[in-house]
Amino acid sequence: MAQHSLSDRVAIISMGCTRFAEHFDRSADELAVDAVVEAMDGADLTRDDIDAFWLGTYVSGISGMALARPLRLVGKPVTRVENMCATGSEALRAAVYAVASGAVDVAMAVGVEKLKDTGYAGLISPKIQDDGTRVNTSAPANFSLLVPAYRERYGVAPEEFRAAMTHVAAKNHANGALNPRAQFRRAVSKEAIERSPAVAGELGVMDCSGVADGAAAAIVTRAEDAHKYTGTPLYIKALALVTGDGSGAADPRYDYTSFPEVVDCARQAYAQAGITDPRRELALAEVHDCFTPTEIILMEDLGFAERGHAWRDLLDGVYDRDGELPVNPDGGLKSFGHPVGASGLRMIYECWLQLRGQAGARQVATAHRGLALTQNLGGAPGDCVCFISVVGSRPT
Amino acid sequence: MPPSSIQPSTAQAGRYLRTGIVGYHAYLPGYRLQRSEVAAAIGSSGRGVRCVAGYDEDSTTLGVAAALPAVRGREPAVGSVWFATTDPVYADKTNATAIHAALDLQPDIIAADLGASLRSGIVALLVAARDGGLAVLADRRGGPAGGADEREGADAAAAFLFGEEDPLARIICTASVTAEFIDRWRAPGAPDGAAWEERFGEQRYTELADQLLTRLAGSGSGSRSRSGSGSGIELGDIQRFAVAGSNARAVRSVASIVQKATGARLEGAGLADAIGNAGAAQAGLVLADLLDAASAGETLLLISLADGADALILQATEAIAAGRGEPLRAQFDRGVTIGYPQYLLWRERLAAERPRRPDPDRPSAPFAWRNRRYKLSMTGGRCGKCGAVQFPLPRVCYQCHAADDFEPVPASGQTGRIVTFTVDRLAYSPSPPLVSAIVAFTHGGRLQCELTDVCRPIKVGDEVVPTFRRGATVGGIRNYIWKARPVDPTTPDAAGRPGGEPES
Numbered sequence: 001m002a003q004h005s006l007s008d009r010v011a012i013i014s015m016g017c018t019r020f021a022e023h024f025d026r027s028a029d030e031l032a033v034d035a036v037v038e039a040m041d042g043a044d045l046t047r048d049d050i051d052a053f054w055l056g057t058y059v060s061g062i063s064g065m066a067l068a069r070p071l072r073l074v075g076k077p078v079t080r081v082e083n084m085c086a087t088g089s090e091a092l093r094a095a096v097y098a099v100a101s102g103a104v105d106v107a108m109a110v111g112v113e114k115l116k117d118t119g120y121a122g123l124i125s126p127k128i129q130d131d132g133t134r135v136n137t138s139a140p141a142n143f144s145l146l147v148p149a150y151r152e153r154y155g156v157a158p159e160e161f162r163a164a165m166t167h168v169a170a171k172n173h174a175n176g177a178l179n180p181r182a183q184f185r186r187a188v189s190k191e192a193i194e195r196s197p198a199v200a201g202e203l204g205v206m207d208c209s210g211v212a213d214g215a216a217a218a219i220v221t222r223a224e225d226a227h228k229y230t231g232t233p234l235y236i237k238a239l240a241l242v243t244g245d246g247s248g249a250a251d252p253r254y255d256y257t258s259f260p261e262v263v264d265c266a267r268q269a270y271a272q273a274g275i276t277d278p279r280r281e282l283a284l285a286e287v288h289d290c291f292t293p294t295e296i297i298l299m300e301d302l303g304f305a306e307r308g309h310a311w312r313d314l315l316d317g318v319y320d321r322d323g324e325l326p327v328n329p330d331g332g333l334k335s336f337g338h339p340v341g342a343s344g345l346r347m348i349y350e351c352w353l354q355l356r357g358q359a360g361a362r363q364v365a366t367a368h369r370g371l372a373l374t375q376n377l378g379g380a381p382g383d384c385v386c387f388i389s390v391v392g393s394r395p396t
Numbered sequence: 397m398p399p400s401s402i403q404p405s406t407a408q409a410g411r412y413l414r415t416g417i418v419g420y421h422a423y424l425p426g427y428r429l430q431r432s433e434v435a436a437a438i439g440s441s442g443r444g445v446r447c448v449a450g451y452d453e454d455s456t457t458l459g460v461a462a463a464l465p466a467v468r469g470r471e472p473a474v475g476s477v478w479f480a481t482t483d484p485v486y487a488d489k490t491n492a493t494a495i496h497a498a499l500d501l502q503p504d505i506i507a508a509d510l511g512a513s514l515r516s517g518i519v520a521l522l523v524a525a526r527d528g529g530l531a532v533l534a535d536r537r538g539g540p541a542g543g544a545d546e547r548e549g550a551d552a553a554a555a556f557l558f559g560e561e562d563p564l565a566r567i568i569c570t571a572s573v574t575a576e577f578i579d580r581w582r583a584p585g586a587p588d589g590a591a592w593e594e595r596f597g598e599q600r601y602t603e604l605a606d607q608l609l610t611r612l613a614g615s616g617s618g619s620r621s622r623s624g625s626g627s628g629i630e631l632g633d634i635q636r637f638a639v640a641g642s643n644a645r646a647v648r649s650v651a652s653i654v655q656k657a658t659g660a661r662l663e664g665a666g667l668a669d670a671i672g673n674a675g676a677a678q679a680g681l682v683l684a685d686l687l688d689a690a691s692a693g694e695t696l697l698l699i700s701l702a703d704g705a706d707a708l709i710l711q712a713t714e715a716i717a718a719g720r721g722e723p724l725r726a727q728f729d730r731g732v733t734i735g736y737p738q739y740l741l742w743r744e745r746l747a748a749e750r751p752r753r754p755d756p757d758r759p760s761a762p763f764a765w766r767n768r769r770y771k772l773s774m775t776g777g778r779c780g781k782c783g784a785v786q787f788p789l790p791r792v793c794y795q796c797h798a799a800d801d802f803e804p805v806p807a808s809g810q811t812g813r814i815v816t817f818t819v820d821r822l823a824y825s826p827s828p829p830l831v832s833a834i835v836a837f838t839h840g841g842r843l844q845c846e847l848t849d850v851c852r853p854i855k856v857g858d859e860v861v862p863t864f865r866r867g868a869t870v871g872g873i874r875n876y877i878w879k880a881r882p883v884d885p886t887t888p889d890a891a892g893r894p895g896g897e898p899e900s
Contacts, residue, residue, distance in 0.1 A: 121752040131764035132875040141820030193898045201818035247794035
């Protein structure tokens with residue numbers, strides 16, 4: 001038994017993405033319709049041309065009817081999927097597998113999330129009925145555990161690590177300032193980042209991604225059919241998913257300086273895509289910067305940096321938009337907020353723009369490399385789900 | 397009813413021939429409130445401090461905190477559990493069963509509450525003495541804002557395990573008199589009680605104490621002595637004594653009467669001044685103080701004044717020096733002072749601003765029942781194949797993936813070290829911020845748990861011990877959880893072990 005690469009068998013032929021924002025004037029249904037219509041219009045397709053739909057949503061809908069109802073899809077298979085912060089990417093994975101299997105010709109992945117209807121601060125996760133024994137810590141608290149552990153392991157001075165965290169926030173907000181679809185479109189000074197009110201551990205408000213509403217959609221076909229719809233399709237090179245066994249807290253070998261699920265997932269994705277030196281082969285990476293220390297550690301887990309060196313690389317500008325490997329050139333979760341079901345497809349949307357030379361003011365100079373990576377992380381250190389995709393502008 | 401018509405009960409000795417106290421511990425929670433600050437709220441004045449429980453402590457958790465060191469290592473020998481408090485968490489449902497579960501005691505013993513009266517404290521001692529039981533006396537006392545009850549009350553607990561094996565103090569005899577009069581009362585469920593003019597109760601209790609001493613003196617010349625040879629207790633044999641009661645004037649007057657009658661040395665004096673009066677637990681505190689002071693061979697008298705008068709006479713044995721744990725008075729100065737507004741919030745006298753986060757859910761009764769060994773006694777499992785310890789006891793080992801081959805391992809009673817930690821200002825907590833840590837235990841196993849009583853900065857590597865606390869109460873169901881608290885480096889008995897050396 002083994003995993004097999006689907007590289008170059010399926011291609012994205014069109015995408016849509018709403019602005020991510022506090023859409024108090026729009027429902028989840030409306031956001032989904034906006035993204036879907038944009039994607040269909042981009043390839044001159046109607047709903048009848050699409051054979052199957054997958055909807056990724058974390059808390060904003062139950063069952064495929066959450067998409068079938070607003071779109072009035074008649075006689076179609078529509079499925080809702082959920083896998084924490086990888087939810088939107090799961091919709092894409094399902095659509096790609098459906099096409100690759102030969103079961104359908106054209107499939108659509110839609111991700112949507114409506115978070116701003118609750119009135120609560122931060123992300124509210126659905127809870128399974130339990131007995132209240134588990135510590136109910138917030139997401140920023142869970143990820144803040146990384147900071148003292150990493151500093152301790154690699155002997156990084158608190159002010160050095162703080163500077164790297166600040167750089168992540170400043171870099172991503174600077175990128176987001178150039179993105180019309182971002183929730184926050186202003187550069188933020190390092191002083192403002194470091195002065196922001198404390199949330200958890202050493203994380204301030206500006207170390208956390210925002211809370212937003214949004215939707216994104218992608219249409220996929222067999223690679224050989226892609227040119228019927230567009231001259232510039234995006235080829236699926238790798239889709240990898242690793243679901244953690246939740247043993248991090250229990251296992252003394254886990255030291256909160258890494259995400260083992262990401263390391264495993266990256267190994268699988270690079271094998272599928274034939275990547276051996278991601279830092280030099282990738283044109284860009286869209287990674288899960290839910291909190292600033294997360295992005296630092298992801299650089300190491302994804303093989304972009306040596307262990308213990310990511311904080312230094314960040315300060316050296318390696319992952320800036322004009323750096324050696326641009327990371328989150330669209331502004332990341334820091335600028336977009338994190339409408340959970342939509343984020344994975346929003347990342348793919350940036351790859352769609354960048355690799356096809358349509359990213360405008362934030363177009364990366366490395367697009368000629370032709371490969372881009374997206375990565376989602378759901379859960380908490382020691383207990384998480386990781387998704388990685390690699391997409392490319394050229395078949396191998 | 398005139399005092400002359402009161403029929404004192406017979407002093408009882410025969411049934412206690414071999415029984416005594418084999419372990420005890422008094423627990424003072426870690427917070428202090430300045431009485432002057434409380435009094436100032438109503439334009440009055442006060443001196444000293446009272447002892448205050450943390451926001452996550454209630455009578456049940458205070459009882460567990462006292463009982464854990466008292467029974468550690470002797471769990472199979474506990475013959476019953478008798479719980480006394482005037483501040484029970486539940487009516488209808490027994491509270492002692494949570495203590496029984498937290499201590500992981502044998503299922504085939506009784507665990508019962510003794511009503512919510514002040515007398516229940518001494519009653520727990522007298523009842524537990526009869527069957528090798530565990531008496532758990534715990535209370536949280538308060539009263540109307542700024543007033544004497546709020547200033548002079550205390551939150552505290554004490555636990556005494558009775559048995560026949562190597563007692564620290566043998567029971568010589570007990571005696572009781574009962575009287576019906578109004579001195580202190582409270583409607584069921586009401587937060588605040590009231591008291592009649594103190595002098596009325598003082599008169600009643602001094603009369604009752606006289607009667608009690610008469611009964612005790614009578615037992616000394618009769619055939620009900622411990623030895624059964626007729627050479628039993630004489631009042632003059634008593635070397636140390638202590639008096640507990642909610643009526644401070646009565647306690648002082650009775651102490652003076654007993655001193656005159658016996659010539660014994662008064663212990664437990666000043667406890668109420670130093671930390672406050674702990675209601676139903678007060679008899680336990682003064683008894684702990686009495687035992688802390690006792691030398692081998694000394695005869696000790698405990699008197700409780702509550703709707704009558706009750707006496708317990710003990711004789712300290714050679715085991716007393718080695719068998720006692722951290723003395724009560726060593727805990728006096730360990731408290732952290734909190735402000736009066738903090739106290740009022742913790743006591744839910746004031747409603748705090750709600751965070752913009754969802755309220756906690758009601759704990760599921762079936763879930764909690766299935767999870768009881770982890771939830772209530774913090775028990776996990778050690779894998780029979782690879783030895784990895786994990787909490788809660790799993791079906792499949794995270795390390796070697798062997799299934800259903802685990803030996804139970806309790807974390808309670810172990811020490812742990814902080815692997816990493818965070819201060820969470822977003823999560824729900826009745827007293828934000830919520831501090832949580834990954835804790836690695838001495839005997840293996842790691843888990844994430846909430847920290848409590850964090851009164852100074854903590855760091856990776858700090859030592860912590862598990863502590864049984866209350867979580868949120870939703871729909872009237874009180875959620876109990878194990879947290880961990882930093883070990884005070886000045887505490888000799890930090891892990892709650894009965895006076896032993898720290899485990900390596």
